Amino acid sequence: MTKAQQRLIYAVQQRDYRDFELVRPHLARHMAEAYDVPDNHRLLRLRANPQAQLRIDYDLFRLLHQAEQGLPALLLQPDLTRRIWQFLEQLTDRARPQDRDVNISILDTATGEQLMVTVDTEEKAYVTIQQRER
Amino acid sequence: VPFDIKETRKRIEQSYIGFSPNTTNIKPVHLANGMFRRLLGTAYDTRCLFQFVFVAKNDGSIPRGHELQKVYDELLHADRLNDGVTSQHVEALRPTLLKIVSADRPSAVSTGGMESYSAGFAGFVSNDRIAQDGGEFLALWLQQHAPPFADLVRATIVEGDDPITVLAQPLLGDPIPARMQIEQPEQIACLRTTAAPSIQQHMAALAGPAVHLARHLEQHPNKLVRLRMAILLGGFLLVRYLADLEQLYVPGRERIRPALLLDFSPDEHPIHLASQLSYVFVCQSITRFYAWLFTDYLTSTFDTSELQRPPSYGTDANAQQLCAEVWEAARTEVQQQDASPWALGQAIYDIIALQSEATPVQYLRQLGIRCGLFWPPYNLYPNKHLAPRQDLLEVLVRSVTSPGDVLDLRELQDRLWATYGIVIGGRTDDLDLLLGQEINQADDVALAQNQAAFAERLRDLSFARLLADGVLEVQIGSSWI
Numbered sequence: 001m002t003k004a005q006q007r008l009i010y011a012v013q014q015r016d017y018r019d020f021e022l023v024r025p026h027l028a029r030h031m032a033e034a035y036d037v038p039d040n041h042r043l044l045r046l047r048a049n050p051q052a053q054l055r056i057d058y059d060l061f062r063l064l065h066q067a068e069q070g071l072p073a074l075l076l077q078p079d080l081t082r083r084i085w086q087f088l089e090q091l092t093d094r095a096r097p098q099d100r101d102v103n104i105s106i107l108d109t110a111t112g113e114q115l116m117v118t119v120d121t122e123e124k125a126y127v128t129i130q131q132r133e134r
Numbered sequence: 135v136p137f138d139i140k141e142t143r144k145r146i147e148q149s150y151i152g153f154s155p156n157t158t159n160i161k162p163v164h165l166a167n168g169m170f171r172r173l174l175g176t177a178y179d180t181r182c183l184f185q186f187v188f189v190a191k192n193d194g195s196i197p198r199g200h201e202l203q204k205v206y207d208e209l210l211h212a213d214r215l216n217d218g219v220t221s222q223h224v225e226a227l228r229p230t231l232l233k234i235v236s237a238d239r240p241s242a243v244s245t246g247g248m249e250s251y252s253a254g255f256a257g258f259v260s261n262d263r264i265a266q267d268g269g270e271f272l273a274l275w276l277q278q279h280a281p282p283f284a285d286l287v288r289a290t291i292v293e294g295d296d297p298i299t300v301l302a303q304p305l306l307g308d309p310i311p312a313r314m315q316i317e318q319p320e321q322i323a324c325l326r327t328t329a330a331p332s333i334q335q336h337m338a339a340l341a342g343p344a345v346h347l348a349r350h351l352e353q354h355p356n357k358l359v360r361l362r363m364a365i366l367l368g369g370f371l372l373v374r375y376l377a378d379l380e381q382l383y384v385p386g387r388e389r390i391r392p393a394l395l396l397d398f399s400p401d402e403h404p405i406h407l408a409s410q411l412s413y414v415f416v417c418q419s420i421t422r423f424y425a426w427l428f429t430d431y432l433t434s435t436f437d438t439s440e441l442q443r444p445p446s447y448g449t450d451a452n453a454q455q456l457c458a459e460v461w462e463a464a465r466t467e468v469q470q471q472d473a474s475p476w477a478l479g480q481a482i483y484d485i486i487a488l489q490s491e492a493t494p495v496q497y498l499r500q501l502g503i504r505c506g507l508f509w510p511p512y513n514l515y516p517n518k519h520l521a522p523r524q525d526l527l528e529v530l531v532r533s534v535t536s537p538g539d540v541l542d543l544r545e546l547q548d549r550l551w552a553t554y555g556i557v558i559g560g561r562t563d564d565l566d567l568l569l570g571q572e573i574n575q576a577d578d579v580a581l582a583q584n585q586a587a588f589a590e591r592l593r594d595l596s597f598a599r600l601l602a603d604g605v606l607e608v609q610i611g612s613s614w615i
Contacts, residue, residue, distance in 0.1 A: 011297065012297045089354075092355040092356040104300060104301050106301075108230065108233070119303055128218060129223035129226060131223070
């Protein structure tokens with residue numbers, strides 16, 4: 001499918017892994033004494049904004065595993081991948097001040113080609129364009 | 135010849151409907167460009183951007199002015215490149231940037247004409263002429279009946295800090311006068327303040343969800359997501375609006391609103407056929423509306439003697455022959471005792487179906503596919519069913535709720551029905567609703583299964599959780615930040 005082949009990922013912000021936490025949901029103690037809750041998922045969430053969270057259940061775990069093994073994007077379940085995009089979209093830091101020079105990383109998921117572009121937003125000019133092959 | 139259908143169709147449609155559903159090139163990117171241009175009241179010079187991203191035509195030839203060296207020299211001359219950036223660097227960036235700004239495959243990128251860009255900033259808004267009036271109509275409609283939504287979109291498209299805008303910033307030009315496709319917005323019947331109260335109420339009610347969605351979107355940290363969701367809702371509202379035209383205008387049809395039966399079930403499930411039938415009834419409703427629309431135009435514009443002669447469709451002799459044949463058959467029908475009062479209007483629709491680039495039904499089909507409502511997207515399967523993509527489903531749910539709302543599944547489905555005429559199944563009266571519209575392929579069990587599948591989709595979107603007492607609670611995130 002051409003759209004999947006065309007998919008590009010781009011970003012102007014970086015998140016450190018220490019910005020995230022992996023938590024195991026559990027009931028309040030008095031509830032836990034009365035009910036057994038299936039231990040069937042974890043939540044990956046942003047420490048600074050716990051509402052930005054990704055529910056990792058067995059289906060998502062399997063999808064990520066398949067992606068890691070190289071299964072083409074076309075064959076990955078769209079409903080589950082949507083969950084990942086939704087999570088990524090919530091990671092934007094709206095309050096982050098924009099620097100004069102902005103670095104943009106672009107990854108072509110079909111070819112593996114990477115571009116690093118730096119734009120001077122005051123002068124409106126390309127400062128550097130770097131190309132990397134996978 | 136009393137009139138030419140090709141010439142008058144657009145005028146009639148713009149007056150009754152507001153825009154002309156006369157192309158299959160309708161895509162969200164065109165809707166967005168038309169909507170943004172109308173909201174901003176201006177367009178921008180995108181020649182430099184176009185010269186940069188449009189590397190070659192489909193046949194491999196390079197358009198004049200788009201040669202690498204020329205593009206590089208012009209950018210260098212305009213101080214858009216720092217010293218270390220070479221023509222090889224520019225060459226590497228050009229196709230990548232094209233993929234980004236043409237993600238929605240705007241129609242004119244391959245033809246070299248004016249174009250719309252998949253981007254969310256004012257500097258990308260062009261004077262594209264392809265399928266723009268649907269977006270312009272949306273802007274006019276929502277400015278009037280959902281000002282918070284229009285304000286949010288307008289405020290978002292002047293923010294210039296998203297990755298696509300920053301990446302293309304050295305290529306964006308200055309404001310230029312806008313050329314609108316809807317030339318006389320004050321003539322749109324359903325948006326006039328003198329329209330019948332029932333029409334005004336209907337247009338206001340259908341725009342209401344946009345205000346709900348705006349409340350959600352204003353909290354989302356990512357501006358491109360805000361705009362994408364806004365356009366998705368816009369596309370869906372146009373689909374619903376087209377399906378409501380008969381109810382809106384045609385005397386005696388005020389109470390009849392075709393249901394949209396959403397299908398969340400696996401292949402071969404009875405819901406699949408039932409949902410297909412609800413799509414067919416929407417199409418039939420639009421066709422009936424057009425028969426009435428043209429009949430209304432004919433009777434209000436011509437007297438009986440003028441309608442003896444057939445209308446024309448362009449200057450082609452074969453088309454004229456076809457017009458004469460269809461018209462003669464319709465006139466014969468009119469003289470029969472049990473003739474449809476809309477026979478002549480139906481004849482004009484038939485001529486359009488045979489001669490034009492696209493009928494309103496084809497427009498609806500493309501729009502529904504592109505906004506993620508109809509499936510499958512292939513032409514081999516002309517009968518679609520209504521299987522919303524996850525992102526559209528998220529938009530629909532948010533558009534009937536406020537941030538922080540907690541409600542049960544029944545309440546959510548009630549709101550979807552009241553607002554959009556959406557049926558999913560599982561409520562006590564759903565089966566009767568569908569039978570009342572002659573959709574009889576799905577029984578109570580099938581509808582309950584569809585409801586369960588819907589609940590599962592909501593859980594995938596993190597909107598729903600099953601409580602210990604078996605009640606499914608739907609909680610719409612109060613905040614994205």
